[in-house]
Amino acid sequence: MTATEELLQIERVTKVFTVGSFFFKTRINAVENVSFGIKPAEIFTLAGESGCGKSTIAKIILGFEEKTAGEIVFENESIAHWREKRQLFIQKVQAVFQNPFESFNPLCAVDDIFFETVYNFHLVQNEKEAIPFIDERLKAVGLSFSEIHSRYPSELSGGQLQRASIARALLTNPSLLVADEPVSMVDASLRMSIVNLFARLREEMNLSVLYITHDLATAYYVSDRIAVMFRGNIVEMGPVEEVLLNPRHPYTQLLRDSIPEANPHRKWKGSVRVANVEEEEYLQKGCKFAGRCSLAEERCRVDFPQETLVDGVLVRCHRYN
Amino acid sequence: MSRVLRLENLKAFYVLEAWGEKKVIQAVNNVTLEIPSNEVYGIAGESGCGKSTLLRTLFADIEPPLYVFSGRIHYRVDDHDIDVLSLKSAEKRKLRWTYISYIPQGSMSVFNPVKRIKSTFLDFLEDHVRGKVRENLLSLSVEHLRRVGLPPNVLDVYPHQLSGGMRQRVAIALATLLRPTVILADEPTTALDVVAQRAVLELLREVHHELGNTIVLVTHDMGIHAQITTRMAIMYAGRVVEEGPTKAIFASPLHPYTQYLIQALPHIGEKKPKEGIPGSPPSLLSPPLGCPFHPRCVFAFSLCREKVPSLEEFVPQHKVACFSRQRGECVFEGEKMRRYESKNMDDYRERG
Structure with missing residues (x-):
């Protein structure tokens, strides 16, 4: 294993799901040969539509899902080695999930899970030390211990709870935060405060964030690099300004054009085509986007396109080969 | 301007009783609203501000624990007001499905998962169309699906076989089958990704153009409002705080809450720091006295803490419920304001 500057390196990771009944099994490559790296103190966005495999990658990184093939390297050590010291791994890699109301146990007070985390990781010795410790992390996200003390999840708003779940993730002083759609359940007026929080934590704590989202506007606002996924493949990856202001892959262009822009003077032009059945697109030969692409040629339906580097952006499209 | 729906001082509250303790959730609090015909009318607001409940009352689907405490709901059917x-x-x-129809939020739970789409369509048609045989009804559905750009073979599949975007389009096809005058859509695209969302909204817009009817669209996404609505209302804590043409609301929001909401929207190609609104929305169990927004408002003064401002026309067609605005205090730069007023007047002249 060679030493790299990447904090987390995903190398040709593949995940195969089998669907269908016993006799009619279909193998679906939910994630296919995906490679990318996250540098220390970087906010990396993984974007794409629902069912493109972006959450599967998060689950594989966190160890909730087994990868079928490929390698994941964290801090220059293979994930297989990290499995033996799982406790240390979770201490360094923490997660924030989509729905804060589901991440907290509705029958326990919100602060219970904070105490549980600090005791499980032996971060403090007793309750006397724990409270200021927890309070400090809560202050970093704009909350305080008194606000969550013996309050139940149902008593807090979605935005407060999501910030609390980020504070909980920060307790162990992680170097990587895997945030799976952290703002899609949060109200518009509070969404920016969560996204700003990621930017601030990166500045202050050198935290890297894998920001998984379908919201390209906040992705542009907060992240450094972005990878756009489509049906299990990364179709375009590069600096966020390059990819979103000057999209090269037809799918990225479609995605960009489909954002409901908050400007009533710039409305959508033309119309889009949607996939009828997701499974068909996964099983398609050649480029998986060919069925919906207006620029598709004969070879797109036959050959799977390879990655090409165009002006510092990786693009997986025949037009650039 | 003719109208199709009208709410008058409507108060619709949820009343929950548990262990002898009574809780009243003031979801729709004294709302007066007129929805004009032939518009895509948006209702915006954060989760828990009462926008879905408002839509339920518009659909006259009032069942316990929801109770109407006061006010009226009027439908305008054949030039007569009907007190629903x-x-x-x-x-x-x-009246349902022929005059007013409803597109619910999650299309996954709308269709019966163990029946083909066809049988849902037939159930629906057999109930509402009299004197036609099965074959005719079926060909009616096929024709309608074709008109909204869906392949007729979707009738033969089970709901889970369709992608989320397709399923929501089928739900729209079902809601528009009998060409209703009003279509209520409750967050029709929340579970969808951006591309499918765009396709669904475009379909709604096409249906609107074809039928010339009114669509009431509830969503928290201001981008969607900007894209497809022509007029909109902003709700906060059970009350409508601003109402006006979408373009005017985006160009110069009058209520401080709307101003915040629009300022905070991220745009691609813009990295300048943006702030969320400080504080969080009040609970509808015990909304603050006075204007519900005053604890988060920088313009709030003593009157805001005591009385609730009423929704009043501030510039033609554009209403706001805000004391400091009505006193002329919460103004952004004067220049921008003047530009807005002259521009808005032009817009109205154009619309006649």
């Missing part, structure tokens, strides 16, 4: 709350349920049922 006084109708019997059989009469309400007759």
Whole structure:
């Protein structure tokens, strides 16, 4: 294993799901040969539509899902080695999930899970030390211990709870935060405060964030690099300004054009085509986007396109080969 | 301007009783609203501000724990106002789907998962169209699906076989089958990704153009409002705080809450720091006295803490419920304001 500057390196990771009944099994490559790296103190966005495999990658990184093939390297050590010291791994890699109301146990007070985390990781010795410790992390996200003390999840708003779940993730002083759609359940007026929080934590704590989202506007606002996924493949990856202001892959262009822009003077032009059945697109030969692409040629339906580097952006499209 | 729906001082509250303790959730609090015909009318607001409940009351679907405490709901059918709350349920049922229809939030749970789409369509048609045989009804559905750009073979599949975007389009096809005058859509695209969302909204817009009817669209996404609505209302804590043409609301929001909401929207190609609104929305169990926004408002003064501002026309067609605005205090730069007023007047002249 060679030493790299990447904090987390995903190398040709593949995940195969089998669907269908016993006799009619279909193998679906939910994630296919995906490679990318996250540098220390970087906010990396993984974007794409629902069912493109972006959450599967998060689950594989966190160890909730087994990868079928490929390698994941964290801090220059293979994930297989990290499995033996799982406790240390979770201490360094923490997660924030989509729905804060589901991440907290509705029958326990919100602060219970904070105490549980600090005791499980032996971060403090007793309750006397724990409270200021927890309070400090809560202050970093704009909350305080008194606000969550013996309050139940149902008593807090979605935005407060999501910030609390980020504070909980920060307790162990992680170097990587895997945030799976952290703002899609949060109200518009509070969404920016969560996204700003990621930017601030990166500045202050050198935290890297894998920001998984379908919201390209906040992705542009907060992240450094972005990878756009489509049906299990990364179709375009590069600096966020390059990819979103000057999209090269037809799918990225479609995605960009489909954002409901908050400007009533710039409305959508033309119309889009949607996939009828997701499974068909996964099983398609050649480029998986060919069925919906207006620029598709004969070879797109036959050959799977390879990655090409165009002006510092990786693009997986025949037009650039 | 003719109208199709009208709410008058409507108060619809949820009343929950548990262990002898009574809780009243003031979801729709004194709302007066007129929805004009032939518009895509947006209702915006954060989760828990009462926008879905408002839509339920518009659909006259009032069942415990939801109770109407005061006010009226009027439908305008054949140039007559009908007071919906006084109708019997059989009469309400007759209006549904032919006069007013509803597109629910999650299309996954709308269709029966163990029946083909076809049988849902047939169930629906057999109930509402009299004197036609099965084959005719089926060909009616096929024709309608073709008109909204869906392949007729979707009738033969089970709901889970369709992608989320397709399923929501089928739900729209079902809601528009009998060419209703009003279509209520409750967050029709929340579970969808951006591309499918765009396709669904475009379909709604096409249906609107074809039928010339009114669509009431509830969503928290201001981008969607900007894209497809022509007029909109902003709700906060159970009350409508601003109402006006979408373009005017985006160009120069009058209520401080709307101003915040629009300022905070991220745009691609813009990295300048943006702030969320400080504080969080009040609970509808015990909304603050006075204007519900005053604890988060920088313009709030003593009157805001005591009285609730009423929704009043501030510039033609554009209403706001804000004391400091009505006193002329919460103004952004004067220049921008003047530009807005002259521009808005032009817009109205154009619309006649």
